[in-house]
Amino acid sequence: MPAEAPQIRLSIGGMQVEGVVALEVESVGYFAADRFNVACALSGRAGYFAALGKQDVTIEVAADGVGYATLLVGQLDNVRVDLGCNEVVLAGRDLAARLIDAEIAETFANQTASQIALTLAGRRGLTPNVAVTSTQVGQYYELDHARSALATHARSVTEWSLLTQLAQAEGFALWVSGERLNFGPWPQMTSMPVAPENFLTLTFDMINVLPAAVTVKSWNTRNKAVVSQSRGNGVGTTLVRPNLTAAQARSLATSQLTALGQHGVMMNATMPGDTMLRPGMTLVMAGTDSALDQSYAVLTVTRRLSARRGFEQNVTAYAMN
Structure with a gap:
């Protein structure tokens, strides 16, 4: 890509890796892990990539070719080496993966949700951004203890599913950004005014048979x-x-x-890539001269960067009215 085009900076285990040719990062918002795929030229490095194992990965993008912004800090889950195409594809998730992959069957007697979140964040090397709660978790599920792994005979769940249940009981959001575990009130998101000319492709699906x-x-x-x-x-x-x-x-x-x-009117669009749009933000549509001119809550943002297509992002959102 030319110097003024968007650039990708990939670091694996703290070391910068050259030869990135394509990137896809899917941001899904809350209660799940963002995912990534990075394609690199193999260039005689099959031995290096084959021996990587599970490593921490940082993906940064310079939309203007100069100032880099972090798109994702995550964990390398899969390495696919294609000798015929002289390419390697690296795939993984953000650092919520550390909690998603960790089974848990212990009790947290007489602890609050925030105390448990602090414990699990420290256990997985994440910086806690945790809102303080006061209700002891045993009171959430007096009868259905197995749901929260709080009783002696509780079945095993993952640390992530436990935090998800606790966050939902408190009316909180749960997500990982960079190396930070966020457990607290839903963040206030900004609105972005948009018009059809802001998009490369723009479609709307309207479903008329949903239960009322x-x-x-x-x-x-x-x-x-x-x-x-x-x-x-x-x-x-x-x-x-x-x-x-x-x-x-x-x-x-x-x-x-x-x-x-949320399934009544769905918007699917492709637009030039940026590093600001994220799930939970609102797109305020104007210019269709129809009932489609309304506000849409962003569900997912999938960013793609390649030499052939440049920097684009696909956005899915639902009508809020």
Whole structure:
């Protein structure tokens, strides 16, 4: 690529690696790990790449060819050496992988969610950005202890799934950025005004057959009573879950109805790449002269950089109205 074109800087185990020819980084937001694929010219380095093993990886991009911004700090999961094409493809996830891959079956008696998050962050070498909580975790699931691995006979779960359950119980978000574990209130995201001319491709999918209501039914063992809570109006769907209180069933019905609504109008677009857009931000569309001129919440951003196509990103988002 010419000097003024976007540039990629790849470091593996703290050492810069030359010969990057293509890059893809998928950012998915919260409760999951971002993923990457990097293609490099092999150039006689088959022995080096074949012996890499599990290493930490840092991917940086200079959108203007000068100032570098970090796209992802992660873990190398897979190395594919293609001798015929003289190429190696490196794939992996961000550092949430350390927690996702770690099974856990221990108890955290008399601890709060934030204390557990601090413990697990330290255990995996992550810097904690943890909001303080006060509720002891045993109170979250009085009857369903296996869900949170807090009881003596709890089944094994991963450290990540445990943190996910605790974050959802607190109404928090959970994600890893760089080497930092974030466990706390949902961040306030900015809005970005856009128009059709800002995109290279732009499509909208509108689904007209989604359920308009959700009913959650449960049997509460403690109260020995049937629980049923509904949200929305019209043709609906029913979920059955064990041991919910009325408040929990109502909350689940609300969240499921919201999740269904996110599929009503979906936007898929390709645009010039940047290092700022991320899941959770809002795109405010104008210029279609239709009902499509509304706000869209970004679900995923997949950035691709290559000599042939330059720096592009694919964005998926859902209508918020």
